[in-house]
Amino acid sequence: MLKFPIYLDYSATTPIDPRVVDAMIPYLSEHFGNPASRSHAYGWEAEKAVELARADVAALVNADPKEIVWTSGATESDNLAIKGAAQFYQSKGKHIITLKTEHKAVLDTCRELERQGFEVTYLDVQEDGLLNLDAFRAALRDDTTVVSVMMVNNEVGVIQPIEEIGEICRERGIIFHVDAAQATGKVDIDLQKLKVDLMSFSAHKTYGPKGIGALYVRRKPRVRLIAQMHGGGHERGMRSGTLATHQIVGMGVAFRLAREEMATENVRIGLLRDRLMNGLTDIEATYVNGDIAKRVPHNLNISFAYVEGESLIMAIKDVAVSSGSACTSASLEPSYVLRALGRNDELAHSSIRFSIGRFTTEEEVDYTIDLLHRKINKLRELSPLWEMVQEGVDLNTVQWAAH
């Protein structure tokens, strides 16, 4: 039995795995202590649970639990990492490098640092969505202190060459931050191997609860940060505020499940994604956005030419998908990520991000393929652009009466 709308928006947020919820419940009931309470069992129990979760989060990325700092989510982690490192190391230089396709949490943080007197280079990506390493090397300066590159892009799912970027940064003593919000449970992350100094994590993209995330802060070689939230001195002074035990427990279990199950899960999800991709690229004039090989198995971002994006979303309301990053979809701006990939406004507007996850079924994928075929056909019958293209008109030569 299909349940509507079919959820294919796992990159916006995932449902919490029932096993995660089960683990959280006791901490919403009898184990309600404040982990900072040092004088009684309620506090100790909460603290123990927090430390167990910290070990689980560390284990997924092969880090030391002492390198994990709890935050309210990946957005806060990105802010803490980039502002914290840029501010701490500002006597060494005030130049930051990032990509035009980063999440808003990184881009807007960099904009804020520009207001504070830092200089930021926003690098272009190639048409496949990937960073060109030569272009990256060329952008490095003597006063570059922080580089921030996401591991997996939230819109097109491409995986950036983190290992190579890390080598280059380490060689030059540059702090390297990686937003891995979309990567956990989808790609292997080994922080013993990767020369990454700071890494942001989110629970709710990996079947954990919202409102909790973490920042990995490397200890060897030691990375220093200026705290952005001051107070009781929690998290070794890097992030004050009462720790939300139930959410932390949830994140721990979610990351443990990811570690245990990602190998088999990603095979299954990859098969579903390929099924969806083959089914949809059957439709004429469709374009897959971003490199298809260097991408997580969960993502398919595809543009349907000659149909307008909003009417497309309206037509396929039986499936819950995103027409760009969830955070920007309230505005009618075409996706800046797709534009950075060189897509024109029309193709950016008519793009759909399908993101598949743990609870997606083959039946749901097949329904989606059939629905898209029917609706794209209908919208193209309605489309004067499609009509002109069928008649052999090159749309680029048309003089539009813009209003």
Add this chain to the structure above:
Amino acid sequence: MAYSDKVLDHYENPRNVGAFGKDESGVGTGMVGAPACGDVMKLQIKVNGQGVIEDAKFKTYGCGSAIASSSLVTEWVKGKSLDEALEIKNTAIAEELALPPVKIHCSILAEDAIKAAVADYRKHQETKGE
């Protein structure tokens, strides 16, 4: 975005979709908007010997409101003289469809499409007359 029932109805069941044959006489075609703006409307009117619009067809690339606006005007222009058709104002379209403020431009575009189709028809009549 919450659409009104009327927008949804026109979107689900658009009226008068299509195009007139290339050789049909008495046809005026208006094409307004641009792909880069997210809306292109093509409105065609077929005018009889008495100067009355006896049929209309449309195709629209655009959001639900744009599709609904153009579908609605194909219904409204039928049976009207050219001058009567030119009196259809965007405000009436917006009101009929209960368009939210961010979608008012769709009704303006539909009004422009009528003007463009009438102008195109009249231009053809003039060239024929010469």
Add this chain to the structure above:
Amino acid sequence: MFAPVYFDHNATTPLDPQVREAMLPYLGARFGNASSRHEYGRQARAAIDAARAQVAAAVGAHPTEVIFTSGGSEANNLFLKGAAATMKPGRVAVSAIEHPCVREAAKRLVKQGWQFDEIGVDAQGVVDEAAFAKVMDGRPRLVSVMLANNESGVLQSIAPLATAARAQGAFFHTDAVQALGKVPVDFRALGVNALTVSGHKIYGPIGVGALVIDKRVEVAPLIDGGGQERGLRSGTENLAAIVGFGLACELAESRRASDAACLTQLKAKLESGLGGLGARVFSAGAARLAGTSFFAFDGIDGETLVGKLDRAGFACASGSACSSANPEPSKTLLAMGVAPEMARGAIRISLGRATTDDEVGRFIGVLTEELKRLRGLSAMAS
């Protein structure tokens, strides 16, 4: 299962079962991201809007004045640093008994060229009028004084302080985290520009709070990104916690009078027992929260006694939870002029909704026994 009696409600409160029930659907099928435009997202958005209205109603504010944060610490940081970021550096003044998240956030501004003033309190822990007036003469731009202190429970008369500070051109903020649900917290009646509330002090979830702020106060966000919370606090909303917080606020307000009446009686019993044992109850002469008692016994180490009480089945605190790891004596007490040796002996009991008369009675009994033993030991030592 052995469950100690919980006498540490100012550190955190147990989650109200009704609140938990309200949250569960949002940990389950209603998991959408409020920024998504599809059904799941719209459902999440509607739930957040409803919770925002509940929070606003509980503190007599308009929903658009509520900014959800990850908790009280973040809200306090957001006010102080966020407002400071939009101004030329000036003076920032906070009371001497603020929670560390207010004090440290304010002190942090010194690095940006601000001058930090501490407003002294009297021996009862109440803001000293003369000290306050003197600080106001310096025309601070930002002033923060907490409504109810987390350790002593002492209440400040915020309205006149806010009026005086604002007359001098300051923006006035109050940390009402410990006050909500215990005393009236009315944004307009208090006359403040901003106030902080938190979920887990009012039988709601940990991990959520709010800054209620007058829109005339310009603040810059601490967390940049997707532009949630009118651009003042980015990051995917903590949906389930926000839903829980909304209901917890509503319950806190509706239960406030009856909770307070109950806690007043229990505290009277507790403090009568403490008096009989020779305790010094701090701030006893001032208006205090109904359920909070902060006290010490001459010559008895607080840590030791709290440890004994824990083993006897009573969960109490020897200082505020956040700084419990820190052996420093309570700053609140030092600010009141309490000697450091006495301050080191301080114990905080904070009662809650589930506290019973019997528990208080048993506690006095256990305390009597423990004191006898400890006093015997110290007598032997001397």
